[in-house]
Amino acid sequence: xxxxxxxxxxxxxxxxxxxxxxxxxxxxxxxxxxxxxxxxxxxxxxxxxxxxxxxxxxxxxxxxxxxxxxxxxxxxxxxxxxxxxxxxxxxxxxxxxxxxxxxxxxxxxxxxxxxxxxxxxxxxxxxxxxxxxxxxxxxxxxxxxxxxxxxxxxxxxxxxxxxxxxxxxxxxxxxxxxxxxxxxxxxxxxxxxxxxxxxxxxxxxxxxxxxxxxxxxxxxxxxxxxxxxxxxxxxxxxxxxxxxxxxxxxxxxxxxxxxxxxxxxxxxxxxxxxxxxxxxxxxxxxxxxxxxxxxxxxxxxxxxxxxxxxxxxxxxx
Amino acid sequence: xxxxxxxxxxxxxxxxxxxxxxxxxxxxxxxxxxxxxxxxxxxxxxxxxxxxxxxxxxxxxxxxxxxxxxxxxxxxxxxxxxxxxxxxxxxxxxxxxxxxxxxxxxxxxxxxxxxxxxxxxxxxxxxxxxxxxxxxxxxxxxxxxxxxxxxxxxxxxxxxxxxxxxxxxxxxxxxxxxxxxxxxxxxxxxxxxxxxxxxxxxxxxxxxxxxxxxxxxxxxxxxxxxxxxxxxxxxxxxxxxxxxxxxxxxxxxxxxxxxxxxxxxxxxxxxx
Numbered sequence: 001x002x003x004x005x006x007x008x009x010x011x012x013x014x015x016x017x018x019x020x021x022x023x024x025x026x027x028x029x030x031x032x033x034x035x036x037x038x039x040x041x042x043x044x045x046x047x048x049x050x051x052x053x054x055x056x057x058x059x060x061x062x063x064x065x066x067x068x069x070x071x072x073x074x075x076x077x078x079x080x081x082x083x084x085x086x087x088x089x090x091x092x093x094x095x096x097x098x099x100x101x102x103x104x105x106x107x108x109x110x111x112x113x114x115x116x117x118x119x120x121x122x123x124x125x126x127x128x129x130x131x132x133x134x135x136x137x138x139x140x141x142x143x144x145x146x147x148x149x150x151x152x153x154x155x156x157x158x159x160x161x162x163x164x165x166x167x168x169x170x171x172x173x174x175x176x177x178x179x180x181x182x183x184x185x186x187x188x189x190x191x192x193x194x195x196x197x198x199x200x201x202x203x204x205x206x207x208x209x210x211x212x213x214x215x216x217x218x219x220x221x222x223x224x225x226x227x228x229x230x231x232x233x234x235x236x237x238x239x240x241x242x243x244x245x246x247x248x249x250x251x252x253x254x255x256x257x258x259x260x261x262x263x264x265x266x267x268x269x270x271x272x273x274x275x276x277x278x279x280x281x282x283x284x285x286x287x288x289x290x291x292x293x294x295x296x297x298x299x300x301x302x303x304x305x306x307x308x309x310x311x312x313x314x315x316x317x
Numbered sequence: 318x319x320x321x322x323x324x325x326x327x328x329x330x331x332x333x334x335x336x337x338x339x340x341x342x343x344x345x346x347x348x349x350x351x352x353x354x355x356x357x358x359x360x361x362x363x364x365x366x367x368x369x370x371x372x373x374x375x376x377x378x379x380x381x382x383x384x385x386x387x388x389x390x391x392x393x394x395x396x397x398x399x400x401x402x403x404x405x406x407x408x409x410x411x412x413x414x415x416x417x418x419x420x421x422x423x424x425x426x427x428x429x430x431x432x433x434x435x436x437x438x439x440x441x442x443x444x445x446x447x448x449x450x451x452x453x454x455x456x457x458x459x460x461x462x463x464x465x466x467x468x469x470x471x472x473x474x475x476x477x478x479x480x481x482x483x484x485x486x487x488x489x490x491x492x493x494x495x496x497x498x499x500x501x502x503x504x505x506x507x508x509x510x511x512x513x514x515x516x517x518x519x520x521x522x523x524x525x526x527x528x529x530x531x532x533x534x535x536x537x538x539x540x541x542x543x544x545x546x547x548x549x550x551x552x553x554x555x556x557x558x559x560x561x562x563x564x565x566x567x568x569x570x571x572x573x574x575x576x577x578x579x580x581x582x583x584x585x586x587x588x589x
Contacts, residue, residue, distance in 0.1 A: 031451065055447065055482070063440045063474035070444015073422070073429065075375070076451060078444075093434050094471070098441055101431045102422040 001116060001292050003207045003303075005214070006174030012203075013111040013168040015147035017042025019154035020079060024050045027158070030077045033057060035064040041081035041111045041168075061091040068106045069098035077105060077158075083117075084110025084126025084167055088133055099163050100136040106163050108133075113143070113167035114254030115282060115299060116204055121289040126167065127282055131259025133165035134232045140164040140185055141232040143261075145206040146173045149229060152183035160185065167203065171292050174207040176227075188235035194224030197310050198242035200265055201252040202228045205280075208296075209252055211303035216310055223310060231261055236268050243273035248313045252280035252306050278313035280306050318361050323530050326397065327357045331559050332588050333393035333406055339579040341410040344418065347557035347569045349390035351494035351527070352461060355552050356380075358533040359459060360394045364541060366456070369399035372426035378456050379445050381430045383438020384463035384492060385419035386571070392416050395427040436469025438462060439489055443479050446487040446547075457541050461490045465497030468506045473518065479547045480519025488540035489520070489549040492527065494556040496567040515549045527552025559586055 002008050009015075024030050024046050031053045038044040038056065047054035057063050061082055068078040080087070087110045088095065099106045110133075113126040133141045140160055144150040150168065157164040176191070183189070191206070192213050199209040206227055213223040224246050228234060242249060249269070251262040262279045269277060280301060287295050296302055318326070330353050338344035359365050365378040382391045389409065396403040408414035415424040419433030430441045442460035449456050466472060479487050497505050508514070512522040521543060525532040533552065540548040556570070557563030560582040563574070574582055583589050 053451065055478075057474070057478045058481075060471075060474035060478070062436070062471040063443070063478055066437050066440025066471065066475065067444040067447065067478065069430075069437075070441040070446075071448050072444070073441070074445055074448030074452070076448050094437060094440070097431055097434045098437050 001171040001173065003174040003211065005211060006176065006207050007178060008172050009175035010147040011169060011172050012144050012147060012150040013042050013170060015150035016109055016111070016154055016166070016168050017045040019151040021045045021049050023154065023158050024053065027077060029075065030079065031055070031071055033064055033068050033078055033080045035059055035061050035082045037082055041109065043081045061086050062094045065091045065094035066098045069102070069104050072104035072106045079107040079109065081109040081111060083124060084113040084129040085124065088126065088129040092132055095136055100138055103138045103162055105161050107157050108163065108165045109168060110165065111168040112170045114169060114204060115287040115295045116254065116292040117170045118292040118295060119289050122286040125287060127256050127286065128259070129167055130231060130255050130261060134264065135259070136163070138162060139232065142229055143167045143202040143231055144229050145203055145227060146176045148175065148177040149181040149183055152181045153229060156183055156185055169204055173204065176206050176210070183229060185230050186233040186235060187230060188238035189227040189229065190224065190238070191227055192223065192225035194222045195246055196222045197248045197250065197314055198224040198226055198246045199250050199252065199306060199310065200226040200228055200239070200242065202231065202261065204254050205252040205301065208303040209306055212306035212310065215303065215307045221310065221314065228261060231264060234264050234268060236272060239265060239268045240272040243269055243275045248276045248317050250278045250280060250306060250309045250313055254301060255281055257281045257283050276313050276316040278309040280309050318363070320530055323357055323361055326361050327353050328586055329397065330357060330390060330393045331586055332583060333396070333403065334389045335574060335579050335582050337389055337392070337406045337409040338573040339576060340407050341573060343410060343573050344389055345386040345571050346389065346573060347563050348384065348463065349387045350558045350560065350563070351554040351556045352387050352390045352492045353558065354528045354530055354533050355461065355490055355492065356390050356394045358530060358537050360398050362534045362537070364537045365459070369427070372400060376454055376456050379429050379458045381432070381438045381442050381458070381460045382420055383432050383460055384435065384466055385432030388418065388420045391420060391428070395425065400427040435463065435466045436471040439472055439475035442487055443475050443484060446479070446484040447482060449486055456486070458487045459490060460488070461492055463497070464491055464493045464495065464502050464508065465505065467491065467508050467511065476515065476518040476520060483545060484547045485543045485545055487547040489547065491549060491551045492554055493551050494554040496556045496570065498570055500567065512551055519546055521546050521548040522551060523548060524551045524553065527554035528558055561585060
């Protein structure tokens with residue numbers, strides 16, 4: 001997917017597959033379990049390199065998660081992947097019982113997050129995965145924006161001895177971090193300084209938020225941009241500073257309106273520093289089939305939408 | 318252990334089950350009572366290789382109680398096997414006790430999985446069995462499910478994957494007591510012919526009287542020594558086995574006996 005002003009890089013799912021293959025050569029305990037989507041989730045890169053440590057349990061997400069729990073209980077380091085919606089919504093109780101409750105070291109990757117799966121339509125779109133994943137006690141939840149950050153996120157996740165959910169996207173992603181990314185769990189990345197308002201976001205929306213900041217700049221509005229790739233734990237200090245120093249926020253996400261990044265940020269700000277906040281998200285509806293860029297426009301998830309929301313919030317300051 | 322001593326052990330486990338659930342005032346004694354002989358066979362009949370002093374010994378055989386509501390039978394067996402003192406059993410279901418209403422992994426030595434949401438234990442067992450293969454370890458994985466648990470689609474997902482990977486180091490035991498929460502299995506969701514279903518999914522299947530210890534031991538040995546494909550043991554059992562008035566009324570599912578009923582039950586079992 002192209003965003004003007006950015007070089008288009010690989011899809012985050014592709015970067016995930018490459019990073020996983022790289023990790024596989026470093027750690028012999030790393031195993032991958034798939035539910036027959038390896039060519040889409042890109043775990044097939046690992047499977048080709050390490051067939052003896054790769055298992056395909058068929059189209060069976062519940063079993064996928066349970067098998068990973070058993071492997072982790074024995075000290076293996078399983079990574080599982082499916083489409084975000086199938087992994088979280090189809091196998092939720094298994095994530096809860098077989099991984100979260102015993103706090104097992106399983107890495108869960110949902111690809112095809114958000115509405116940018118596009119033409120395949122709403123059945124394939126993970127638009128509630130962040131709400132579901134963050135509700136799992138003890139889980140870390142990360143949403144990388146581009147191929148470079150995805151590699152950093154995958155490597156950081158591998159160092160965590162506990163459950164992690166990572167959302168990746170289907171289409172090629174604009175490169176926000178062409179020069180590298182220092183991703184740390186629990187730390188926001190301030191991509192742009194600003195004093196009037198803060199645009200807090202992650203994933204595909206990050207490039208669009210930067211574009212929105214450039215638009216606002218032309219109007220004399222100085223917008224800070226925070227990358228919240230670490231959704232859980234979220235960087236509460238960075239959010240409090242943003243609220244104190246800029247006095248208003250917009251949270252943009254490729255997700256339904258309830259339970260995602262917007263809810264998390266609102267909770268932190270309510271506790272630490274209440275300021276006017278606006279939200280850019282899918283709302284309370286499912287998207288339709290269409291090209292990714294068309295859908296972002298149709299459902300109000302463009303740079304223009306972020307800038308418009310920022311203007312509205314600024315009036316409430 | 319001789320059969321007679323195993324029978325004594327079974328009688329002792331039944332006593333623990335009744336006493337701890339009655340003390341707790343809740344729990345599933347009848348679903349625990351039906352599983353006693355299989356659990357006795359596993360822990361005291363020389364089937365499971367384990368060491369209570371090293372509960373997480375990597376080469377131990379695993380027992381995963383997927384029908385987690387039968388936790389009392391597992392706790393009783395673990396206590397009698399020496400994992401923790403039997404005096405702790407009376408803390409069942411109390412705030413602060415590791416002996417929760419359903420088993421919780423890592424909270425209790427010897428509890429291999431967090432169960433209680435039916436259908437998940439066999440998948441976890443597949444993971445353990447694959448890990449044994451990856452690590453070149455010779456341990457065997459035993460998973461007990463309820464018969465009503467066969468309603469869960471995940472059981473069959475797990476069964477397919479165990480057959481695909483030829484996990485002969487995995488055994489599934491169905492505690493086939495014929496009843497689930499609201500009525501007879503045959504009415505709630507007919508499963509027959511159950512052995513044929515498992516065979517069609519690529520498993521070896523064996524049907525036994527789940528209260529006849531000699532049959533239980535023979536089947537468990539055969540499953541442990543299975544080649545090629547995993548084995549399922551359909552253990553025909555009686556819900557509430559050993560206590561006549563519980564056997565006669567499935568409405569005892571999920572109910573502890575009152576102190577008076579517990580006295581009657583212990584009398585029937587020869588403890589009074």
